[in-house]
Amino acid sequence: MSCIEQMKYEILLDRTTYKDAREYIVNNSDEVYYVSPGYKIFKDYHIIGVPPIALGAKGNALIFTYTKPCYGTFVLTVDNEDSTKEIGRLREAETEKVKTSLKKGKPPESPKVPSSGSYLDMWKK
Amino acid sequence: MTGVKVLLMMGCPEVPIQTSIALYLSHKLTKLGFDVTVAGTGAATQLLKVSDSDGYYAKKLASLDNTLEDIMENRTDFDICFAFMHNDAGMTYAATMSAVxxxxxxxxxxxxxxxxxxxxxxxxxxxxxxxxxxxPVRLKNKLDKVVEEIVK
Structure with a gap:
């Protein structure tokens, strides 16, 4: 399905549940972005996951989940030019969301910094 | 039920009943006129291919990841999906299917x-x-009731 297995990645957590992988990303990233299942990163990897799907940024490294049917979910990190681009794209999308919220007269959401609440609380907002 | 597109989404084939139920359900739905595709991991589809080497029970086999990618890219979709799961990863794939x-x-x-x-x-x-x-008998009986409801 994707080029992930051909990329230089580091495994941060292996063979876990999706819920635990998401919590790991929320607790170990400088910035957290939430996307929908199927969100595409690195040109051809569509993220498989239970919404809300968390993507983390730590410096220039992107932290994300990778699920394999027989082995469970892994948390991987990639730190290269492509991850920098992906983080830039996530930040840009977040800025657009804020602009749209302001246009509609709603207070902007601030999803970048992980809150002290659980991921479920964030999703319920 | 002619032309109604059904996807059987198989996960890891570690638990034996998945293969027999997939073959059974594929055949049952095909006989009822559904257009059935069975998608699975490499090992899961190989198990079907060897068990049903003439493709009598499962006529359309596909890669699970490629099928999901086609749905995500809006190249295809299905009317009904049966998602097999016995582990968290299977549930995660089904959650993705539900969303896309x-x-x-x-x-x-x-x-x-x-x-x-x-x-x-x-x-x-x-x-x-x-x-x-x-x-697989208990699960087969439960699925028979579900299919009965679908065709009503």
């Missing part, structure tokens, strides 16, 4: 931890739960 597809979703939850796994399902679907591992 317009299909009516049925979660077939089986294996020793079926009941606990079924409780973790938060997406909209009909659950068919059977904690069987080796003997």
């Amino acid at each position: 597809s317009q299909s009516r979703l049925y979660s077939i939850v089986f294996g020793r931890n079926a009941e606990a796994l079924a409780e973790t399902i938060e997406f909209d679907c009909e659950k068919i739960v059977s904690k069987d591992v080796h003997n």
Whole structure:
């Protein structure tokens, strides 16, 4: 399905549940972005996951989940030019969301910094 | 039910009843006129290919990841999806299907931890739960009732 297995990645957590992988990303990233299942990163990897799907940024490294049917979910990190681009794209999308919220007269959401609440609380907002 | 597109989404084939139920359900639905595609991991589809070498029971086989990618890219979709799951990864794939597809979703939850796994399902679907591992009869009977409801 994707080029992930051909990329230089580091495994941060292996063979876990999706819920635990998401919590790991929320607790170990400088910035957290939430996307929908199927969100595409690195040109051809569509993220498989239970919404809300968390993507983390730590410096220039992107932290994300990778699920394999027989082995469970892994948390991987990639730190290269492509991850920098992906983080830039996530930040840009977040800025657009804020602009749209302001246009509609709603207070902007601030999803970048992980809150002290659980991921479920964030999703319920 | 001619032309109604059904996807059987197989996960890891570690639990034996998945293969027999997939073959059974594929054949039953095909006989009823459904257009059935069976998608699975490499090993799961190889098990079907060897068991049903003439493609009598499962006529259309596909890669699970490629099928999901086609749905995500809006190249295809299905009317009904049966998602097999006996582990968290299977549930994760089904949750993804629920989010990206317009299909009516049925979660077939089986294996020793079926009941606990079924409780973790938060997406909209009909659950068919059977904690069987080796003997497919109980799950088959439950699915017969579900199919009966679908064709009503």
